[in-house]
Amino acid sequence: xxxxxxxxxxxxxxxxxxxxxxxxxxxxxxxxxxxxxxxxxxxxxxxxxxxxxxxxxxxxxxxxxxxxxxxxxxxxxxxxxxxxxxxxxxxxxxxxxxxxxxxxxxxxxxxx
Amino acid sequence: xxxxxxxxxxxxxxxxxxxxxxxxxxxxxxxxxxxxxxxxxxxxxxxxxxxxxxxxxxxxxxxxxxxxxxxxxxxxxxxxxxxxxxxxxxxxxxxxxxxxxxxxxxxxxxxx
Numbered sequence: 469x470x471x472x473x474x475x476x477x478x479x480x481x482x483x484x485x486x487x488x489x490x491x492x493x494x495x496x497x498x499x500x501x502x503x504x505x506x507x508x509x510x511x512x513x514x515x516x517x518x519x520x521x522x523x524x525x526x527x528x529x530x531x532x533x534x535x536x537x538x539x540x541x542x543x544x545x546x547x548x549x550x551x552x553x554x555x556x557x558x559x560x561x562x563x564x565x566x567x568x569x570x571x572x573x574x575x576x577x578x579x580x
Numbered sequence: 581x582x583x584x585x586x587x588x589x590x591x592x593x594x595x596x597x598x599x600x601x602x603x604x605x606x607x608x609x610x611x612x613x614x615x616x617x618x619x620x621x622x623x624x625x626x627x628x629x630x631x632x633x634x635x636x637x638x639x640x641x642x643x644x645x646x647x648x649x650x651x652x653x654x655x656x657x658x659x660x661x662x663x664x665x666x667x668x669x670x671x672x673x674x675x676x677x678x679x680x681x682x683x684x685x686x687x688x689x690x691x692x
Contacts, residue, residue: 500678511670511683512623557622561678566611566636568681570622 470495472560474571481548482579489543489574491558498560501541502568503532507554515556516543548578584684586671592690595661601687603654603671611635612654613672613681614646616665623670623683629654630677661691 473492481487491501499520504512518525518532518541525532531544541560545552555575559568584605593599603612611630615623628636629648643665645657654671671684 502680504683511685513683514680517680555620559622564677566613566628566630566674566677567625573620573622575620 472571478575480577487545493560497562500561504557505554586684598659601656605673609673615670617668
């Protein structure tokens, strides 16, 4: 079945450095790729998303890139801050489906 | 209003109890979801309602019974649960398939 692999599972960076989280999906029909941030005890919150007709999208310190040929997409966070510390989940969705295939999550720690 | 709300925030129930979780959204979204999330894992889809009709049941045990009374409300009725059902139960909504899903804060359920 469809799956999404996410790496790394944990990531520690110094404050101010960049962080990159990578996901690979299996279903070539996937067309929508959201990224969620989940702080401890809180709800998952959408931080950025991208559709398959776009290669890159940026929102302030956060960017997402998509390589459809390789079926990879990545989250880039620049100038990391302690409040970026959380678990980040990538997901993939196919046209007309309600189901997200989630990655296994990345625990990001930003060290002050 | 861009929020999904859930009640209660916490619930402790015995294996013979019957209880219900409630979810509400006023964003005009026509799809609503129930997810189960265990610690350090991604959300796991349980049910999807589309236009108030059950669209997806991910082979969830019958001790979980969803209900969608109207387009803004979603309930999850619980009966004869097992300790392994203890988890964070998240509700979400979206305007359409393969669109962003907005999550509620969740109900932390403990089955004793």
